[in-house]
Amino acid sequence: MQQNTRNQFIDLQIQAAAVLANDEKALEALYTNNFYKTEAFVMANSGTAEEAKDIYQEAFIAVWQNIKAGRFVPQNGSSLEAYLFQIAKYKWYDYLRAAKKISVVPVEDSSFIEASYNEEEENYIENVRHHFKNLGEPCRKVLTLFYFMKQSMSNIAATFSWTEATAKNNKYRCLQRLRNMVVGKQ
């Protein structure tokens, strides 16, 4: 039993580290293995499959951001799966309350959900997410490869048949373009 808990704890640390590194296999496994629980919960509580998907994705993003911001610290006995479900549940009750579908929400500890960013910062991130879609395909690809996939500049240069200097320049140009869209200087 003792041994088992320790192994689980090590697994959790590995899993959190993999999520931190945007390891695609780890992200997809975490996403796929936990969706149905949230879907069942949402649909048993006045929601649709589409709403379940939206709430689940927002919860997933919150978990991922909290891991990045160091707010989720792996502890003995905790699990990412439970953390994810807890946040999804909380977000769903919050949504129901905002939509006035229910007046009373089960009282649960909500300290775990405290966002990593304040409202102003959340808005900024929302804006980035929104404008990112409007960037051209090459810019989206360069920025994704570098910031999300953590690929090296030389790899990225090779992908586009650019020199490394061009790749670097293009990346900054894309970044500036995105920032200008976000802060409204265009």
Add this chain to the structure above:
Amino acid sequence: MDTNYTISTEEFEIIEQYLLSEINAEERLAFENKMSEDISLASKVNEVKLLLTGIETASLKERLDNYHINIKKNHPLTSGGKVISLQRKLMVAASIALLAAVSVWLYTLKENKYEKLYAAYYKPDPGLMSAMGLGNNYLFNKAMLDYKTGDYKKAIDEWGRLKTGMPQNDTLNYFLGAAQQADGNSAAAITLLKSMASDAAKPFYNDACWYTGLALLKQGNVNEAIPYLEKSGRPESSELISQLK
């Protein structure tokens, strides 16, 4: 958030190296010292951090949509209705809210004996425990969840729409009546429930008698209410009737 400055390419570069921990300890310390002296640099660093987080989040979201397509490909049928204990929690919460609402109502109510008795004896039909299904059954159950969580208006709306397709469905008529009653519309409830309470062979006959009787009582129509209450077979009915006579 003040973003009324420009960030040069050189600044971007050093800020990014700092954020991605690509500089050594000595450079890091020097950079942090500079930040503590230069507020505008500190806000630029914070902004770039948010910009990079936004980019990563946008990339992640694109991936999540792909993962989702894979889920649906591999499991085309949705599950659902498994988390009954959680739903119960919600139902308990809704009942407490209802109880609180009824107490406040009782307190402010004028001295109306029949309405008081109604409030004391009326408890909404608990509804059916449902497993999510497909088709009309699915729509029926969805409305049932609204009913059970206390959103009677939405349940009335949804069941009402279903009724146009199957006006003679007893279960539907009964629960539509139950929702109307719970929402305070006695007249609408009586119309629906009476038809069920007139034929002992109908499902929900006893319950329909009980609730028809209560709805009539609430309207002050005691003489008509009593026969229905008598037919309901509810243990509390004789106690209630004795207070009416």
